[in-house]
Each structure stands twice: as C-alpha cells, then as structure tokens.
Amino acid sequence: MGVWIDSELCNGCKRCLKACPYDAVAMRGDKAVILEHCTACGACIEACRQDAVKTDVVAREIPDFSDHRGVWVLAEAQGGELNPVSLELLGEAQELARTLGQKVGVILPGWDIAGLAPTLARFGAAKICLAEDKALATYRVEIYTEIVAELVAEYKPDILLIGATSRGRELAPRLARRLKAGLTADCTMLEIDPDEKILLQTRPAFGGNVMATIASRYSRPQMATVRPGVMQPCECEGSQAEIINHLVKVPETPAVAAAKVLEVVREAKRKVRLNEAKVIVAGGRGTGGEMGFKLIEKLAEGFGGEVAGTRIAVEEGWVPVERQVGQTGQAVRPELYIACGISGAVQHRAGMQDSRYIIAINKDPGAPIFSVADWGIVGDLHQIIPEMLTQMAL
Ligand SMILES: Cc1cc2nc3c(=O)[nH]c(=O)nc-3n(C[C@H](O)[C@H](O)[C@H](O)COP(=O)(O)OP(=O)(O)OC[C@H]3O[C@@H](n4cnc5c(N)ncnc54)[C@H](O)[C@@H]3O)c2cc1C
Structure with a gap:
C-alpha cells in the first residue's frame, strides 16, 4: 500500500504538499491525497503535524557492523614504485580514522613490493597487508579482484579507499559487486557524519552542476574511489606499522585461466604525471x-x-x-x-x-x-x- 492519508485527521494545511520532492501529493477539496507516483520517501510523514500521513513501509534495519574496523587504502604499485595516489589516500585516511578513533590499514597487492612498506608507514599506515606473488607482477583484473576481495573479507575494513586510476576504476566496481558493498566513484570530498559515524562521500553529479553526497548505510566496507591529485599526502614522523605478509593463493577460476600474459610492451612515450x-x-x-x-x-x-x-x-x-x-x-x-x-x-x-x-x-x-x-x-x-x-x- 505504501503511504496514504487519513482524511479524518487531515486538516488541509498542505505541509505535506510542500514537503514532497516528487509532487506526489495533491489536494482533493480540503484534504490531501497521495498520488500514484509516490516513492514512499517519507518526507510528508515527517512534515505532517496531525499525524495524518500513514505508512505500512517498515524502515530498513541497519545491520550490526561493529566487527568492521579501520580506514583502509588499496594501494597501487607498478615496477617497484607506488602510485602517488596511494599516499594521497593515506593522507585522507588518517583524517577519517582520527575522527572515528580507528586505525589506518593498507592492502598492497603486487610483486617486489616489500620495500614499499616503510613508505606506506611513513605516510600514515598502521597496518600493512602485503599480498606478494609473481602472478601479481602484471596487473590482471580477474586475479586482483579475487585476491583483494579475499583480503577485504578477512580484515573487514569499515572504509576502503581506492585511487580512481585506470586500474582502480576497473577493480573497484568488481570488488563492490563481489563484496555486496556500496561504491561511490570519483569523490572529491570525504567526511564522517558526526551523528551516524558513517562516511559521507561527495562527488559532482549531473555534469558537475550539483554536488551529491552519498552514504552506504547498509553495507560494509563503505567504498569510494578518489581521483589522483584531489587529496593531500601527509607524512608522519617516526611512525611504525604492523606488516602482514599474506600468503597469496592465485585462484584457478575459469576467468583467470581464460587469458595468459605473454609479454608486456611498454609505450616508449614519456609518462605524463x-x-x-x-x-x-x-x-x-x-x-x-x-x-x-x-x-x-x-x-x-x-x-x-x-x-x-x-x-x-x-x-x-x-x-x-x-x-x-x-x-x-x-x-x-x-x-x-x-x-x-x-x-x-x-x-x-x-x-x-x-x-x-x-x-x-x-x-x-x-x-x-x-x-x-x-x-x-x-x-x-x-x-x-x-x-x-x-x-x-x-
Ligand atoms: C560531464 C562533463 C564533463 C566534462 N569534463 C571536462 C573536463 O574534464 N575538462 C574540461 O576542460 N572540460 C570538461 N567538460 C567540458 C566543459 O563543460 C567545457 O565545455 C570546456 O571546459 C570548455 O573548454 P574551453 O574553456 O577550452 O572552451 P570555451 O568554453 O569555448 O572557452 C574558450 C575561452 O577562450 C577565450 N578566448 C577566445 N579567444 C581568445 C584569445 N585569442 N585570447 C584569449 N582568450 C580567448 C574565450 O573568451 C572563452 O572564454 C565537461 C563537460 C561535461 C558535460
């Protein structure tokens, strides 16, 4: 049934009309009525002072996510070098973690990456999970998705930040699907809601004409991608991190077996940074x-x-x-x-x-x-x- 108006209680004040963002309330005589295209958003229920707007829609319950802790960054490395966006995300993660009273974690998949851990620690990581295997030397989305999804399921981050690089843009939606988590792409601002302690993810929408703030209330981790250059790295003095060497088991799924990297040919052109x-x-x-x-x-x-x-x-x-x-x-x-x-x-x-x-x-x-x-x-x-x-x- 959704939302309806008890005409006995309605005094025709039109508050519900003004409150409805979808023009789904009309006046019939001196009583308000709900129209067919009502989305049951509940704005009229809050606006009514007569308690005349009724609903049988049950508010969705927010699951208990108390076992999800930490603001984690999925770091990116290639040829023994960290992508600078990983350090920028760590800067932002430090801010968010401080507000939540949680710690900053990093997942770094790749090959020949152990030497990058001190840099990650210097830029704010308290826990670094290295997933090192030769099979990860060349990025392949099928393998990376399996391995990162497994790590996220194991470490249960509250928040997971990913660089909106070409790799991140490909990986993040697959991870979100796999983890049944919400994902906001290309965020330009991240902050913690002071009451609900959830991540508010702001990004331009409708061709940049409005800024939309999105929250993932019903799933964890709260996932966001952020474009390079948007956030600021922040070095912390004398910081130490717990380093976990994760034993990588390359999955043998049909998708992984479907392709084989024979050779990597790098473009000779100068890298634009x-x-x-x-x-x-x-x-x-x-x-x-x-x-x-x-x-x-x-x-x-x-x-x-x-x-x-x-x-x-x-x-x-x-x-x-x-x-x-x-x-x-x-x-x-x-x-x-x-x-x-x-x-x-x-x-x-x-x-x-x-x-x-x-x-x-x-x-x-x-x-x-x-x-x-x-x-x-x-x-x-x-x-x-x-x-x-x-x-x-x-
Ligand atoms: C979803 C979406 C995403 C977009 N993403 C991007 C994006 O990432 N980056 C981006 O740039 N745009 C983006 N755009 C396009 C954007 O809306 C503008 O169309 C674009 O930025 C305009 O480019 P422009 O300033 O070169 O051209 P114009 O808007 O045409 O401006 C040209 C300017 O040059 C000046 N001019 C002309 N001759 C001279 C001269 N001889 N000397 C000095 N000044 C002169 C004019 O006065 C004018 O102000 C996006 C649009 C959409 C809808």
Whole structure:
C-alpha cells in the first residue's frame, strides 16, 4: 500500500504538499491525497503535524557492523614504485580514522613490493597487508579482484579507499559487486557524519552542476574511489606499522585461466604525471588550434612545466587525452596554473581550482575562470604570451 492519508485527521494545511520532492501529493477539496507516483520517501510523514500521513513501509534495519574496523587504502604499485595516489589516500585516511578513533590499514597487492612498506608507514599506515606473488607482477583484473576481495573479507575494513586510476576504476566496481558493498566513484570530498559515524562521500553529479553526497548505510566496507591529485599526502614522523605478509593463493577460476600474459610492451612515450608538476600551462579553445598550442608549449618550457588542456582542446586533437584537466580528466594542484584561452567551465575548474596560484589569460573579462584566478590578464593570448616569453628571456 505504501503511504496514504487519513482524511479524518487531515486538516488541509498542505505541509505535506510542500514537503514532497516528487509532487506526489495533491489536494482533493480540503484534504490531501497521495498520488500514484509516490516513492514512499517519507518526507510528508515527517512534515505532517496531525499525524495524518500513514505508512505500512517498515524502515530498513541497519545491520550490526561493529566487527568492521579501520580506514583502509588499496594501494597501487607498478615496477617497484607506488602510485602517488596511494599516499594521497593515506593522507585522507588518517583524517577519517582520527575522527572515528580507528586505525589506518593498507592492502598492497603486487610483486617486489616489500620495500614499499616503510613508505606506506611513513605516510600514515598502521597496518600493512602485503599480498606478494609473481602472478601479481602484471596487473590482471580477474586475479586482483579475487585476491583483494579475499583480503577485504578477512580484515573487514569499515572504509576502503581506492585511487580512481585506470586500474582502480576497473577493480573497484568488481570488488563492490563481489563484496555486496556500496561504491561511490570519483569523490572529491570525504567526511564522517558526526551523528551516524558513517562516511559521507561527495562527488559532482549531473555534469558537475550539483554536488551529491552519498552514504552506504547498509553495507560494509563503505567504498569510494578518489581521483589522483584531489587529496593531500601527509607524512608522519617516526611512525611504525604492523606488516602482514599474506600468503597469496592465485585462484584457478575459469576467468583467470581464460587469458595468459605473454609479454608486456611498454609505450616508449614519456609518462605524463600532471599531478606531480609544479607549473602547468593549460590551453583551451581560445588558443585557436595547434599554432596557439605552440605558444602554450613554449611558455611551459620557459617555466620548466607541463602542458595541459581543456576537454575541447583534447577533442580538437590539440593536446593528448592524458593531459586533460578537469572533472573527466586529471585533478591537479600545482604551485602555478596558467589558464590560456579557457572559459573556466565548472567541469574544468573542478580539476584545477586547488592550484596554489592561478593566472588566467582571456579576452572576455566576464569569463568564469577569473573567479578562481589570483591574477587575471584580459587580452588576446596571441599577444600576451609572446610578451611574457620576451620578458622571461630578458
Ligand atoms: C560531464 C562533463 C564533463 C566534462 N569534463 C571536462 C573536463 O574534464 N575538462 C574540461 O576542460 N572540460 C570538461 N567538460 C567540458 C566543459 O563543460 C567545457 O565545455 C570546456 O571546459 C570548455 O573548454 P574551453 O574553456 O577550452 O572552451 P570555451 O568554453 O569555448 O572557452 C574558450 C575561452 O577562450 C577565450 N578566448 C577566445 N579567444 C581568445 C584569445 N585569442 N585570447 C584569449 N582568450 C580567448 C574565450 O573568451 C572563452 O572564454 C565537461 C563537460 C561535461 C558535460
């Protein structure tokens, strides 16, 4: 039946009408009635002062999760090196764990990884579970899913943070499915609800026009992915960690047996690590094309920095996709970000507004990029950048 109104008790005050987010309450004469498309969200029940809104929907019970403890990070390593996002997540995990009065744990699957444990401890891990096996030397999602799911089931974290790298984006949904846990992708803010002590996971939604806060009340671990460059690493002095060497048993499932890695061929091109750059010079549609991007490159070279671009610049083929900054690109926070011919759409700002200093060059004085810029130069970038290069050469 869902939700209905006891017309004997209804005094026609219309509070329920105003409270309903779905327009599912109407007036019939001087009495309120619930319409067919009611979702039984309960907003009208809370609003009614006459106790006239009735329901037979039973509130879902929150299971007892007291055996789930700790804020854990799924760390990522390749070729004996940690992905910097793992340390950024540890910084955030320390904050969350402090609020909850819990400890920070790390799961690190891979091969030749034992030497990375001291770094993980220095950046805040109190417990490090190393899952080391030659079969994990080359990342394969089927094997990693099985092994990480097994470890999560064993250590029962309250929260599990994963980098939104290409590996993390592939692994996290599979883990969530396997663990029957909720997962929020691409979070930009994480905090603990002071009353419920649950993780509030905030991320842009509807093309970045709203920020949605999501909570996983009914399952554990509470899983979130966070893009590189969003959180800050935090080193702690003299920290020691408990290290657990987990005995890895490579699963023999049909999915694992279905493929075999014969050879790993690495692309010769230089690895783009925009999130480690101190200076980034970014170009947008206003550069006008490849010629304009030559200026961007020269300016970046002058600063010893990296070149980046907006999604438009990527779509036009002026800059490769791995250099896209923004909501669907990389989040960066360099010391200096120079935005040239970029309007500053919310999706672009989401990836660069935490830069220490921002200079914007745009011929439109009303461009939104100026709202986040420390210095704004209104003018044509084809005149301004050559002038900057001349001044730098002096
Ligand atoms: C779901 C979704 C995700 C998205 N993700 C991203 C993302 O990750 N990154 C991203 O960047 N965008 C993203 N976008 C696209 C975003 O909404 C904008 O369309 C894009 O950022 C605009 O790029 P732009 O600033 O280069 O171009 P425009 O908005 O066209 O701006 C060009 C600017 O250049 C200025 N200009 C023109 N000529 C000159 C000149 N000669 N000198 C100086 N200034 C000049 C103009 O005044 C204008 O302000 C996303 C959109 C959606 C819907």
